Amino acid sequence: MGAIYRREMGAYFISGAAYVFLAVFALLFGIFFYNGVIGSGTTETSAMFSSMFIFVLFLIPILTMRLLSEEKKNRTDQGLLTAPVGLWSIVLGKYFAALTLFVIAESLVFIYSIILAVLGDVVWSTLLGNYFAMLFLGAAFIAVGLFISALTENQMAAAVASMIVLFMLYLLDSLSANISNEYIKKILSSLSFYSRYVEFTQGVFNLTSVLFFLSAAFLFNFFTVRVLDKRRWG
Amino acid sequence: MIEVRNLTKRYGDKLAVDDISFSVEKGEILGFLGPNGAGKSTTMNMLTGYISSTSGQILINGADILEDPITAKSNIGYLPEIPPLYVDMTVDAYLGFMYDLKRCKLPRKAHLNDVCNLCKISGVRNRIIRNLSKGYRQRVGLAQALINNPPVLILDEPTVGLDPNQIIEIRTLIRKLGKNHTVILSSHILPEIQAVCDKIIIINKGVIAANGTADEIARSLTNEHKMTLRIEGSTHTAADKQEITNAIKALGGVKYVRADMEREKGIYDYDVEAEEKTDIRRAINDLCRKKGWNILMLQLSDLTLEDIFLKITMGDAASPAGAASAKPAGPRLDLKIENGELVAAEKGSDTPEQKNELMTEESAADMDKSDTDDTTESEENGGEE
Structure with missing residues (x-):
């Protein structure tokens, strides 16, 4: 796992994907911070973080699109799959590389909370809760993106498909609002990433939601392992 | 391992x-x-x-x-x-x-x-x-x-x-x-x-x-004993060829004899195939000594890896009979090509079915001929070349 993790980290910086991701992330966060927080003269960050949902949704595929599709296309997966490592090591190595980059991005924008703390009074628990909410969200989304990357050889297709799938997850809420059947409504709304995320940003720490995001991450990594395993059997 | x-x-x-x-x-x-x-x-x-x-x-x-x-x-x-x-x-x-x-x-x-x-x-x-x-x-x-x-x-x-x-x-x-x-x-x-x-x-x-x-x-692929002989007869004419062919054919264990081209003046090559696991080299040597002929060359036709590869991948190995008929190299293969040309010449007048019939009949006839009347066939062949 370590070798794959280190290679992926290297590849992010060699290919430039890391710089693009970090730059766009910092830029968007900066704009929202300026407009939503500084502009309104508040230390309340919930609104900013909840609107970041949609940008995380579009940025995560930049990190994940290449991870497995390129391996398949360049036949380098032959090197990985015939090396004495398990499929979980391969998948988790890549997963944690992407997650690390996401953490780096979050650390970059943590500077804003320090700015806030200097300028006014902040409720640290809510503020930190917001950062952690975004981290959990990223952890789940990266697993989804990695899974989709395993399904295709074309990284652009992987990126577009990931964006669509993540966007559908975002739409689950508005979908469930229009459904009259109580059971379906309940199922859809309990699968909603957005409402759980928003709950977090408002300072409510809900252990079920943490578990929800972590299980989503685990589940999609598991699917990715199955996809690699299935390709072997196909 | x-x-x-x-x-x-x-x-x-x-x-x-x-x-x-x-x-x-x-x-x-x-x-x-x-x-x-x-x-x-x-x-x-x-x-x-x-x-x-x-x-x-x-x-x-x-x-x-x-x-x-x-x-x-x-x-x-x-x-x-x-x-x-x-x-x-x-x-x-x-x-x-x-x-x-x-x-x-x-x-x-x-x-x-x-x-x-x-x-x-x-x-x-x-x-x-x-x-x-x-x-x-x-x-x-x-x-x-x-x-x-x-x-x-x-x-x-x-x-x-x-x-x-x-x-x-x-x-x-x-x-x-x-x-x-x-x-x-x-x-x-x-x-x-x-x-x-x-x-x-x-x-x-x-x-x-x-x-x-x-x-x-x-x-494993060549259990038949095949060889190519170059024998100098007594008269250095085509009559030698007939005589030598018949004499070798008369030896015990010989399956097949065919006179090949005239390699040196008045001296011919002969493709000889013996029955499985029979070594006829000594018998041929004795024969030649008795008749006063000279063996100028004796070559066992060993398959090279290339022959084997072609033989196997062309699907001949699947049917031993097919392998045997395809094996006698050189002139006999030429004859097939000759057949092909013959058929090709008549293509215009024949429907495909007829053409096929014609081809199989002809090649069957040629096969028979090659088994019964080697001399004429190889003469034709030599003429061609």
Whole structure:
């Protein structure tokens, strides 16, 4: 796992994907911070973080699109799959590389909370809760993106498909609002990433939601392992 | 070291590899020979655990590739058809990655130096793989396979894309590696396999068509005794030819005699085939001595690996009868071509069915003729040439 993790980290910086991701992330966060927080003269960050949902949704595929599709296309997966490592090591190595980059991005924008703390009074628990909410969200989304990357050889297709799938997850809420059947409504709304995320940003720490995001991450990594395993059997 | 039992791979309806079994001992170099699409790469991908088998078992150093993949894979160094190179890395970074990936415990710097020296890539270690030529990429691929010094090396067409000098280098290297490693090597290039391998498996359409050393394979396919003789008769005329043909035919155990072209003035060659496991060389010698003829040449027609390969992959081996009829080389084959031309000339006037009939009838007639009346036939033939 370590070798794959280190290679992926290297590849992010060699290919430039890391710089693009970090730059766009910092830029968007900066704009929202300026407009939503500084502009309104508040230390309340919930609104900013909840609107970041949609940008995380579009940025995560930049990190994940290449991870497995390129391996398949360049036949380098032959090197990985015939090396004495398990499929979980391969998948988790890549997963944690992407997650690390996401953490780096979050650390970059943590500077804003320090700015806030200097300028006014902040409720640290809510503020930190917001950062952690975004981290959990990223952890789940990266697993989804990695899974989709395993399904295709074309990284652009992987990126577009990931964006669509993540966007559908975002739409689950508005979908469930229009459904009259109580059971379906309940199922859809309990699968909603957005409402759980928003709950977090408002300072409510809900252990079920943490578990929800972590299980989503685990589940999609598991699917990715199955996809690699299935390709072997196909 | 490697044990393969009843290995089968099915893609939907297509049987890519059909029930093959073989084993390779330590220190052997096994050549996998077959035309494109024969199932070589599929077999190698199964051996290395890249794809699974539909049924059958593979043991690498005692470890089952499907049951205990990590142990089995740690014994294998694999160079696939397309080397699995990350083209955005430098050679050094890539080899370092493979070193970590394989959890190599050998002293890092020394081991990587050794591998690079062995594959002659020390000079390009700081270059990015994307900028390397095909030959160098192939060598980096080989270097990657050698990392961690695995007891089994599986190389899928290792010399593809190399220039002749590099091919020779790689072959020498493989032979050298074969002393300490078990090597499986695939190729569709005959001389390569012949030059490097101890044992050969010829695979065609997913089945093993032949298995053994080059000599064994040749022997197993040529149980008939065939030879070409050049005999100087007493009169140096065509009459000699008739007489000699008849006299040899009269010997016990002779299945088939045919006079061939006039190779020297008034001296003819004869293709002779004896019944299985019968050596008629002495009888012929006696005959010639008695009649006062001179044997100027006697050549047993041994099959070269190339003949074997063609014979097997053209589907002749499937039916022994077919093999026998196709074998008598040279003139008889010419005759077939002659037939073809004959038919082609008449193409315009005949419907396809009639043409086919004509062809089979004609060739059947020719076959008969060649068995009964060799002399006339070869005269025709000689005339043609």
